Amino acid sequence: MQGVNLALVGMGVVFTFLAALVFLTTLMSRVVARYPAPDAGLETIGGDSRPASGSNSPEGVADRQRLVAVITAAIRQHRGHR
Amino acid sequence: MQGVNLALVGMGVVFTFLAALVFLTTLMSRVVARYPAPDAGLETIGGDSRPASGSNSPEGVADRQRLVAVITAAIRQHRGHR
Amino acid sequence: MQGVNLALVGMGVVFTFLAALVFLTTLMSRVVARYPAPDAGLETIGGDSRPASGSNSPEGVADRQRLVAVITAAIRQHRGHR
Amino acid sequence: MELLTELWYSTGIYQLELKQAAMILVGLLLLYLAISKKFEPLLLVPIGFGGILANIPGVDIALSEGVLAQFYQMGLSTGVFPLLIFMGVGAMTDFGPLLANPRTLLLGAAAQFGIFATVLGALFFTDLGWFDFTLQQAAAIGIIGGADGPTAIYVSGILAPELLGPIAVAAYSYMALVPLIQPPIMRMFTSEDERRIEMTQLRVVSQREKIIFPLLLLILVALAIPSAAPLLGMFCFGNLMKECGVVDRLTKTAQNALINIVTILLGLAVGSRLMADEFLVASTLGILALGMVAFAIGTMTGVLMGKLMNYLSAAKINPLIGAAGVSAVPMAARVVNRVGTEANPHNFLLMHAMGPNVAGVIGSAIAAGILIEMVG
Amino acid sequence: MELLTELWYSTGIYQLELKQAAMILVGLLLLYLAISKKFEPLLLVPIGFGGILANIPGVDIALSEGVLAQFYQMGLSTGVFPLLIFMGVGAMTDFGPLLANPRTLLLGAAAQFGIFATVLGALFFTDLGWFDFTLQQAAAIGIIGGADGPTAIYVSGILAPELLGPIAVAAYSYMALVPLIQPPIMRMFTSEDERRIEMTQLRVVSQREKIIFPLLLLILVALAIPSAAPLLGMFCFGNLMKECGVVDRLTKTAQNALINIVTILLGLAVGSRLMADEFLVASTLGILALGMVAFAIGTMTGVLMGKLMNYLSAAKINPLIGAAGVSAVPMAARVVNRVGTEANPHNFLLMHAMGPNVAGVIGSAIAAGILIEMVG
């Protein structure tokens, strides 16, 4: 009896909580969309925008991008020369 | 007297233990050699097979090798152009 | 009253201590300058000689310098080719 | 001579009891599964090794002043270790997919039915006289169905520390078995057509949404279910550190050195609960059986909820993604993706399954809070 | 039905008191300042988040066996966390500029007048009957003027643990506000001509001087003011590890994993002192006001000392660098550089300001030692 109560109340609370979270999250996203950030350049895609590890500092990212660009160029050259 | 007992028993146990370990290790190596692993590509040489520090993940290694290859190529080109 | 004492004594001690430190530091620097180190190659400039983070081992530094040289060369080439 | 006799009495081989030998074999089995079969190795290597250490006769490693006993006192009986791991997990979690499609939170709710069904099952077994679980113990066993290691360890540390060993082993083993347990159930409750459903690409999520979400979740938990606040609070803290972008050096440490150190210590401390006297009891079998049932039921209710949402909603929802609601991040989401690709090679459900997957983490932490509140 | 009533009683919304709600808003405000305004985010993100957790009703997070209470017991009531952070700061500090121009140590002394003036101010307010600060509390408040987080936390942990929350918040907030607080004061007490003064380039400093300096400082502290030895000892230890060049792996860990782990735990532990009952009291306003005064006075006396030294010395000294003597490393030195460049675009004062800047760290640790000795 105690167990059945626990299960009913428990599932009820879990559902209610997550339903409330759906509502609030949707609301929050709308509010955020209505008042865009001053620096809109930070928008990111649904997937993970930043690697879970590794330096995320702006310089780090820029450095990495530059490195990747350089290496890509080097590879292309390298292939072209063969 | 107590000390002499301690020294005799102590050295006896140390030797016996390590002699047993020699025996069991030799036995273990033979058994392992008899039943080779399904993926025999993992065999490594007597020295250390992996650096003590640094990323050991396969991708990490591959990345590094690729980077080294690219840089080597870049150096070669660079020298050729001078 | 207690507070005024505290403030007077406190500032007095802080000043005395740091003045003593000025004296001893100056003295220390002179003594060090008089007896140069056997390996004088380690002298460094007033600013920070080593980056606060990152590998400081000689190999690490050399590696990094080599990497930078290679990448710089690659960039120069890359620009030249465009 | 007398000295040699005493020495012989001090050996492990003289003092070894059969059940300790059995538990050492269990430890070796866990290591085998972890290393050869890749069963959650990050946890099962330390747990298995700790289990062997805990059963060495004639020396206190897991008892009194032994080093594993100290790790246990330091981090498990206090709850600190699972909470720090939860912080690290938060710092590695991306709520992007969930924010792009918040309704998938409901899938993470449905899958928690496994938890409560298992609590009922444990109490039913007790009624039948097969086992003798208290309400606290039944609740701790149920949380295995949350498919979330730190949550299970945290809850059983509070409600039933005497069962912590078998519960942790069951939780991590079944998480590792997700690729075997889930697919048959997923196929049983979905039609081929449903499994073929392709879902529309997720919308772009802004960084500001990602920063606000953990705070929103924290406030909601604080207002509704405070007993879930330690768990979800630390989780949201880790996530906020990651998303806010101004404390990257702390985030990196939380994701690496800190979580790794705590994982090693927590694993060994959990292993210390695999002492023969505590583990080799009938209830362990009950826990292993019930844990399996919990996973199965959670998978089922998640999929059924997916079907219902697909039926009710305008946008198509592939019911398979409901199975990811049990959590077991990211394994369950990968399983969903694989089963989906089998039915339709153009189906890429991974990102869609990540939403319910992290929702399952939230859901089981909420369920944990309720259980602690109602029976603790 | 009864169960539902009980459940309702267990919610946060039922138990929430107004002052707790207010403190949750304070926590959110701190997070906003840290994330959007970049106010010392490494500390204020954990402190702000910890402040929210500490005010969740119906669950013990910051009290009794709660996780934040455990962090507090572990590291703040023992002094271990601020000392480990000080070690890490030492391992990141370069005494080179100070060694190139040791006289700048006197600027770091002068700026500590802010500390003692504030102690006087707090006692004066008490005499007026506005507040009711004990001598210990006044001393702990004064140390905010040291503009050094770990020192402030260490001292108030010893002298006035009941004020630790507001003192830490004030210390870190005002450090973040240095770019706003200091420039007007700097301009007020210097002429345009003085601000234009260019300083000669610093001499080369040898590695041996850098190795010997922390030991010299340690011995001097040991002989003169032992009560400052725990703080300056750990600081010198970190610096010696960095400069000696033979323990690089320890230095790297002290600069990264160790200081980051301790920062997370210390920030959360400080946050646990933002409980409504402790924070929402009149004295908090007094602390915030006095802390601001302390910063202002320290800046002023530093600049005035700079003027005096410029007047007395043969080599030209730009009095602006005296403002860096409050510490707030490296923010205050950057502010000096910016104000100097405004007056004279060819003026690069950054390196010259780093000397008084780190001297300020030493100066406030010495002041802390005296306060602990005389009123502890």
Add this chain to the structure above:
Amino acid sequence: MELLTELWYSTGIYQLELKQAAMILVGLLLLYLAISKKFEPLLLVPIGFGGILANIPGVDIALSEGVLAQFYQMGLSTGVFPLLIFMGVGAMTDFGPLLANPRTLLLGAAAQFGIFATVLGALFFTDLGWFDFTLQQAAAIGIIGGADGPTAIYVSGILAPELLGPIAVAAYSYMALVPLIQPPIMRMFTSEDERRIEMTQLRVVSQREKIIFPLLLLILVALAIPSAAPLLGMFCFGNLMKECGVVDRLTKTAQNALINIVTILLGLAVGSRLMADEFLVASTLGILALGMVAFAIGTMTGVLMGKLMNYLSAAKINPLIGAAGVSAVPMAARVVNRVGTEANPHNFLLMHAMGPNVAGVIGSAIAAGILIEMVG
């Protein structure tokens, strides 16, 4: 005026006793050896610095609630720090050379005679009335001959905590002196011809052997000498993490952040035992003398065993590698290589010496277990 007198009484210079001044000089000497002479700097920098801190008069750093006293309580009186370091050492150890030539384990056994001879020596000195060592103290002193820092600290923490300071200093100093202590002894007991012996290249060792070996060792220890299981258990755990290849993130943390953090704390905690009252006693001289003897005897018996094995075995064995059996990893193996190359420029003994070298770690842990069992 009275205030100034009180202030003067509070200075270190007023309170400093001669013996404290002497110990501060000892601390500076250790730092000099560590930094300029590269004597085991990773340990001797923290130990030396901690020793200075422990002897500052008028402030409790190494006593009561002082920070070093807390580190000591936390990690040394519990044994946790040396065990975690041993885990990290295990995670950095490669058993490959030992597995390629398991007979070299016997060299690691022979070199432990230095331990037991030193125990006898300490008891003999006591019989002579020169010193007054108990059996426990004699055993703790003997373990210096194990040439393994964490083992020595662990054992003396259990058997004779009052001698921990001098024992740790002796252990690390003599390890640093291995390049000076060993070569004369090695040359004395070998002929030029023996030193010239070249050894055949080591066979290939499979990953599976490397994974199974730590488990084999653990089980054997558990069955034979349980009291050595905490030390060797943690060592084998670290090694298994490294070799199993599925927990690389834990291995990396055990090899870096974790071992570095613990090294810093352990070094400072050991330094706290260099308090004048404990260190400046006659027995310290005895410990230093006996420790030196222990190293010398261990080197000798290792070399003699090497000669015996070379005589008995079909495959040639260069007796020099026996000297590596004292452990002092990897210094002793490098010394062997250098002495071997002197005699024969084509001789590369490094890999061959690594086998006895790590065998020496196992051997001294076993010896430690026996001592704890028999006199603990």
